[in-house]
Amino acid sequence: MKKLTLLLTSALAALGLTLGASAYAADQKNELEIFSWWAGDEGPALEALIKLYNEKYPDTKLINATVTGGSGVNAKAVLKTRMLGGEPPDSFQVHAGQELIGTWVKSDRMEDLTPLFDEQGWKDIFPEGLVSLIGTDKGIWSVPVNIHRSNDIWFIPKNLEKWGIEAPKTWDEFLAVAPKLKEQGVVPLSMGQNWTANHLWESVALASLGAEKWESLWSGDLKFNSPEGVAAWDLFGKILQYTNDDFSSLSWQQATDMVVDGRAAFNIMGDWAAGYLNTTKKLEPNTGFGWLPSPGTSGNFIFLADSFGLPKGAVHRENALNWLALLGSKEGSDAFNPLKGSISPRKDSDLSKYNKYAESAAADFARDTIVGSLAHGVVANEGFMNDFASVMETFLKTRDSKVAAELAQQIATKNKIGQ
Amino acid sequence: MRTVSKDRILAGVTLLPSILLVGIFVYGFIGNTFWTSLTDWGGVGALSENPEKNYVGFYNYKDLFVGFLSSGFRQDLVNAIFYSVFLLIGAIGVGLFIAILLDNKPKAEGFFRTVFLYPMSLSFIVTGTIWRWLLAPSGGVNVLPTYVGAEPFNFRWLSSTQSILQFDWQNILSFAFNVISIVLIVIGLWLLGKRSKHAAKWLVAGIVIGILVYLFGDMLPKALIMEEKHGFNLATTGIILATIWQYSGYTMALYLAGFTGISQDLRDAAMLDGASTFNYYRHIAIPLIQPITISAIIILSHISLKMFDLIFAMTGPDNGQTGHPALNMYLTTFRANDFARGAAIAMLLFFLAALFIIPYLISSYRNKDERA
Numbered sequence: 001m002k003k004l005t006l007l008l009t010s011a012l013a014a015l016g017l018t019l020g021a022s023a024y025a026a027d028q029k030n031e032l033e034i035f036s037w038w039a040g041d042e043g044p045a046l047e048a049l050i051k052l053y054n055e056k057y058p059d060t061k062l063i064n065a066t067v068t069g070g071s072g073v074n075a076k077a078v079l080k081t082r083m084l085g086g087e088p089p090d091s092f093q094v095h096a097g098q099e100l101i102g103t104w105v106k107s108d109r110m111e112d113l114t115p116l117f118d119e120q121g122w123k124d125i126f127p128e129g130l131v132s133l134i135g136t137d138k139g140i141w142s143v144p145v146n147i148h149r150s151n152d153i154w155f156i157p158k159n160l161e162k163w164g165i166e167a168p169k170t171w172d173e174f175l176a177v178a179p180k181l182k183e184q185g186v187v188p189l190s191m192g193q194n195w196t197a198n199h200l201w202e203s204v205a206l207a208s209l210g211a212e213k214w215e216s217l218w219s220g221d222l223k224f225n226s227p228e229g230v231a232a233w234d235l236f237g238k239i240l241q242y243t244n245d246d247f248s249s250l251s252w253q254q255a256t257d258m259v260v261d262g263r264a265a266f267n268i269m270g271d272w273a274a275g276y277l278n279t280t281k282k283l284e285p286n287t288g289f290g291w292l293p294s295p296g297t298s299g300n301f302i303f304l305a306d307s308f309g310l311p312k313g314a315v316h317r318e319n320a321l322n323w324l325a326l327l328g329s330k331e332g333s334d335a336f337n338p339l340k341g342s343i344s345p346r347k348d349s350d351l352s353k354y355n356k357y358a359e360s361a362a363a364d365f366a367r368d369t370i371v372g373s374l375a376h377g378v379v380a381n382e383g384f385m386n387d388f389a390s391v392m393e394t395f396l397k398t399r400d401s402k403v404a405a406e407l408a409q410q411i412a413t414k415n416k417i418g419q
Numbered sequence: 420m421r422t423v424s425k426d427r428i429l430a431g432v433t434l435l436p437s438i439l440l441v442g443i444f445v446y447g448f449i450g451n452t453f454w455t456s457l458t459d460w461g462g463v464g465a466l467s468e469n470p471e472k473n474y475v476g477f478y479n480y481k482d483l484f485v486g487f488l489s490s491g492f493r494q495d496l497v498n499a500i501f502y503s504v505f506l507l508i509g510a511i512g513v514g515l516f517i518a519i520l521l522d523n524k525p526k527a528e529g530f531f532r533t534v535f536l537y538p539m540s541l542s543f544i545v546t547g548t549i550w551r552w553l554l555a556p557s558g559g560v561n562v563l564p565t566y567v568g569a570e571p572f573n574f575r576w577l578s579s580t581q582s583i584l585q586f587d588w589q590n591i592l593s594f595a596f597n598v599i600s601i602v603l604i605v606i607g608l609w610l611l612g613k614r615s616k617h618a619a620k621w622l623v624a625g626i627v628i629g630i631l632v633y634l635f636g637d638m639l640p641k642a643l644i645m646e647e648k649h650g651f652n653l654a655t656t657g658i659i660l661a662t663i664w665q666y667s668g669y670t671m672a673l674y675l676a677g678f679t680g681i682s683q684d685l686r687d688a689a690m691l692d693g694a695s696t697f698n699y700y701r702h703i704a705i706p707l708i709q710p711i712t713i714s715a716i717i718i719l720s721h722i723s724l725k726m727f728d729l730i731f732a733m734t735g736p737d738n739g740q741t742g743h744p745a746l747n748m749y750l751t752t753f754r755a756n757d758f759a760r761g762a763a764i765a766m767l768l769f770f771l772a773a774l775f776i777i778p779y780l781i782s783s784y785r786n787k788d789e790r791a
Contacts, residue, residue, distance in 0.1 A: 073736060083466060107467035113700035201734035246556035248654070248738055377735060383462055386755030390491040392476040392737025397580065410488055416463055 023350035032319035033063040034308070035082075036093035037075035040068065044055040052335055053326055060319050065089060068135075083109060090313035095377035096134040096144050096307040102381025104309070105141050111310045111373040112139030123330055125346050129279050129370040133378060134307065142307035143328045146342035148371045149271045151203045151294040151303040152321020157287070159262050168264070171207055171235060171295045174266075178242040181265050188242035189262035192255035197247070197392050198375040200268050201236055207296025208232040211369045218372070218379040224408035233401035240399070248396075253280075260289075270292050270304070272375070275341030285356040293364070301368035304376035305345060346413060380417060387411035452762045456480070461757035472759075479763035484591075485642050491703055492764065493588055497649040499771075501584075502659060502743070503723040509644055509663035511712065512721055514670025521671070531722040532675070535668040543665075547732025550661035551577065576657035577734050577741065585650030589643045593636035595741040600629035654740035658733055662723070670715050677708035713779060720775045724768055750754065 020025060038046040043066075050062055067075035067318070072093070079092055088109075094100045104110050111264035117123050117140050122250075126144065134142055155167050163184060168174035178188035206214050208231055209222075216222040221263045223229060244264065245391060247255070256273050260281055267273070274285065308327055314320050326332040333344040337352045343362045351359055372378030377385065391411060395404040412418075456479055458472040483489050517535055521528050525537030538546065551628040553559035555577035586594060610618035632639075681704055689699050706713075727745040734741040736750055744764055752761030 073754065077749070080466060080756075082752055102463060103466060107465065107470075109466060109468075193735050194739075245580075246578045247732065248574055248740060249556060249575070250553070268560045324443075381463065383755045383757060386750055386757075387488065389737040389750075390488075390739065393491060393737065397739060407488065414462075414488070 002307065025287060029061065030059055030319070031063060032315075032316050032323055033065055033089045034091050034093075034323065035075070035079060035089035036068075037067055037072035038093065039066045042340060045336050048335045048339055049256055049332055052332060053323060056326065057319070057322060060322075064256045075328060084312065086313070088313055090314040090316045091308045091310055091323055093306055093308055094142060096253045096305040097372055097378030098381045099377030099385070100134075100142055100178075100307070100309060101136055102383070103394060104311070105136065105138075105239060105356050109312055110141050111312055113141060113143065113324070114139050116143070116324060116328075120179075120325060120328055125348060127347060127365070127370065128343070129306070130303070130345060133372050134305070142309035143324045144305040144307045144345040145333070146306055146328050146340055147298045147345050147365060148304050148342050148359075148376075149364070150199065150304055150376060151206065151300065152269065152271055152273070152291050153154075153294045154256065154259055154267045154269060154273050154277070155290050155347050156259060156262070156283075157260075157290045159265065160290075163265065165265070167290065167292050167349050168295045169292065169298065171204070171239065174295050175242075182242065185257060186262070187244045187264040188266065189239065189245040190250075190255040190258040190267045191240075191247040192250040192252045193248050194389055195375060195391060196269070197386060197396065199270065200239075201232075202302060202374045203294040203297060204236045204239060204266050205232040206295065206302060206371065207298060208235045211300050214371055218418060223401075224412055225405045229408065230401050230405045233395065233404045237395075237401055239401050240396075255366075263270070271357065271361060272341055278355065278357070279341075291357065299368055299371050301364055302373050303365070303370055303389055304373040304378055306354075357358075381415055383415040384417055387415065433446070452769075453576055456762035456766050457758055458759050460759040460762075461755075465756040474547045475759075479760050480767070483760070483763060486751050487644075490588075490647055491739060491742060492744065492747055493647070494649050494652075494739065495744045495747050496767075498652060498655055498742060499724060499726075499744055502655060502662075502726070505659045506662050506666070506723045507716060507719055509659065509672050510666040510713055513663060513730050514715070515674055517667065517671040518674035518678060521675055522704075523696070525763060532672075536667065539664065539669050539672075543726075543728035544732045546661055546665050547729045549716035550657065550664070551733045554657045554660075575654065576660070577654055579653040579656075580740065581653045582648070582650040583653065584650045588647040588649055589641045589645075590636075590639075590640040591642045593632050596628055596636070596639075598631040600625045600632065603628065641673075652740045654734070654738075657742060658730055661733065662726070662729060665729075666719060666722070670719070673715055674708065674709050677711040680706060681707055684788045713782075715781045717775055721772045724772050724775075 036046060046064070046066075050064060053060075053062055060286070062324045067078045072095075075093070079089075082088060083104075094104070100110070112389075117131075122143075129325075130144065130147075131140065132138060133142060153167065160167060163181060163186065165177050165181070166335060168177060174188070181188045189199060205217075209217065209228055213222055213228060217224065217229070244255075244258065249260075252269055252273075253276060255264075255275060256267050256269060259267045260277070260283070271291075274289075274291070277283045278285060281289075292298070310317070310320050310324060327336075328346075330346060330348060330350070331345075334347050334350050334353050337344045337349070338355070338358070341358070343349070343354065343358050343365060347366065349362070351362055354362065374380055374385070374388070380388070388408065388411060391404055391407045394407060397399075437440060448460065457474060457476060459474040459475045459478070460470055462471060483492050521532060523534075525531070545604075555561070556575055556578065557571075560576070563572070565571050603621050605624030606623075607618050607620075608624055610621060648677065685703065686699060689703055694702070725745055726743055730741060730743050730746060736746060745768065748761050748764040748768070751757050
């Protein structure tokens with residue numbers, strides 16, 4: 001019996017020692033762990049950044065922790081368990097704006113990056129509107145790596161010629177031309193599963209409300225159930241009549257494919273579609289595929305951005321700061337964005353490295369009114385986004401604008417939008 | 420005597436780690452989840468180092484059932500119930516049918532057994548992806564008829580927006596009482612068939628509740644302020660099909676093991692007495708392997724209540740037509756940061772699964788006692 005106890009205790013002690021020792025060792029090593037959901041198509045862009053980092057800081061071992069899954073649904077869950085467990089990565093990817101602020105900044109888990117912005121002079125280099133959307137009155141919370149545009153309408157110029165139509169500049173034009181397309185057996189507007197409906201909604205709502213009211217929706221000054229709010233849902237409902245009825249089983253790529261194949265005339269999607277059409281579908285910008293700002297939103301730029309932040313308690317804080325400085329630098333930005341198919345958030349990026357679509361987007365970004373995206377986490381916190389997905393499902397089922405607007409207001413109150 | 424007690428100590432010491440681990444990591448955490456579900460942990464600041472948690476009693480549970488914003492969860496719950504029922508009928512029916520065919524020793528029986536059991540070895544993500552392709556609106560199963568020159572099917576296996584067998588959640592209370600009354604009457608009739616003396620009690624209770632609901636059902640409080648229809652969404656048929664495909668091989672294996680356990684003498688005797696093959700299975704084989712049917716029901720029903728990956732792979736998150744409480748729980752907890760509400764959904768799923776498993780455990784312990 002004694003022997004057994006002795007054996008057990010010594011085994012336990014040994015186990016404890018190894019665990020303790022390895023934890024201690026991790027603290028001391030010259031490492032940097034970055035956490036993201038960039039794998040697959042987006043992997044090469046991240047690899048380019050990592051390569052650059054390794055060249056600059058050859059002594060630091062960079063650990064690239066990725067968790068795959070569209071728009072980070074799985075990565076975010078893993079990140080939350082790690083943060084709750086007191087084991088934050090040194091720097092992690094997050095959608096800039098309220099998705100970061102509502103979840104991590106309000107929980108006091110992030111370090112203020114204002115000193116870094118001052119040191120690098122970024123306040124002058126990033127557009128002012130962008131800096132205000134990724135910060136609060138208490139600080140700036142992440143370094144934006146890229147800018148994507150959400151309000152684009154995509155089409156194939158040759159097909160439009162064949163059907164004898166032009167790309168619509170307003171929703172009225174679209175609603176006028178849509179019945180003709182339907183008669184010819186063409187779906188006027190293709191759509192995919194739930195999140196792409198949210199994505200479409202933000203373009204429609206911005207067209208219906210205008211940039212100013214769109215912003216007051218998120219500052220809490222305009223109610224979702226106000227007449228303007230209901231009108232946005234009304235317009236959305238009218239447009240939905242002209243979408244494909246099997247949308248809920250299509251991915252965004254499949255919805256874009258419908259346009260490429262000529263089964264549908266238009267698709268509203270973010271500008272990652274440009275990368276898809278160009279790289280995967282081998283179509284040339286302008287000639288092979290065309291784009292415009294989504295109807296009724298020219299002069300407005302709905303943006304979303306990926307960014308990296310610095311969590312409090314990061315083990316390798318210095319290395320993480322080096323990483324963030326690299327991300328915001330011109331060199332880092334111009335290495336990453338051409339591969340990712342996005343534009344640089346910097347005003348001074350080298351446009352010769354980018355493709356034709358990116359050039360036009362960059363020009364618009366410098367000129368247009370910049371507003372934040374709902375579907376991609378800029379203007380609303382994660383609680384609202386989650387609930388909005390079920391409001392959307394209710395609307396898709398019932399098509400009742402009043403109920404949808406009422407529900408949207410209730411979830412805005414519940415999730416403290418604008419407070 | 421000394422050796423026995425030493426044995427006991429040793430047994431205790433060996434068991435202690437697992438008792439401790441199970442106690443903390445299973446039962447302790449169930450308790451913690453339950454406690455969390457009684458708080459308001461969630462929303463802004465939910466992930467801070469010391470999040471604010473206030474005790475709110477059963478508010479989260481109440482809100483899930485009667486809250487204005489929770490209709491999505493209610494549809495998920497209805498989906499899960501239909502899903503369980505159809506999966507049980509489908510997988511047990513198909514599995515039993517294949518098992519009977521194979522029990523009659525066709526040529527290459529071993530080969531077929533492997534073929535039918537094979538889907539079990541796939542992960543749900545793989546099954547889900549394959550079936551999502553097969554059931555695509557304009558591909559796979561839907562174009563099969565064109566190979567024989569017929570028109571393609573037009574059914575939306577995974578994206579239909581139709582819903583049948585609808586009921587109004589407003590009247591959920593009277594609906595629930597009706598179900599209770601029917602269950603009581605069925606148990607009563609079953610006991611009557613077994614000539615049990617308790618039959619009358621069950622029957623009377625069931626009939627009385629039924630009459631009361633019929634007469635005074637309108638006086639029961641409404642669960643909601645407005646009408647809210649829930650029913651069987653046809654978009655879930657695709658998911659049910661895929662799950663039946665994956666699990667009927669498993670039930671086949673269970674039944675086949677049962678059939679093989681029945682002595683050949685019994686079958687020969689039945690045949691000598693003039694029983695047809697059908698009658699042999701109907702009156703002898705299937706009643707003999709009733710424990711297997713019960714285990715299959717338990718296993719399948721708790722699988723269907725926990726189903727997550729297959730649905731995630733087939734129709735994705737945020738699909739109101741094909742949602743499931745398990746998906747809802749994951750998104751509510753880890754996307755919306757509403758930990759208390761997520762915990763409440765988790766507890767409800769836990770209770771639902773317990774509803775199936777506890778009676779099974781009780782009856783199997785009783786059987787053991789009787790045999791001992």
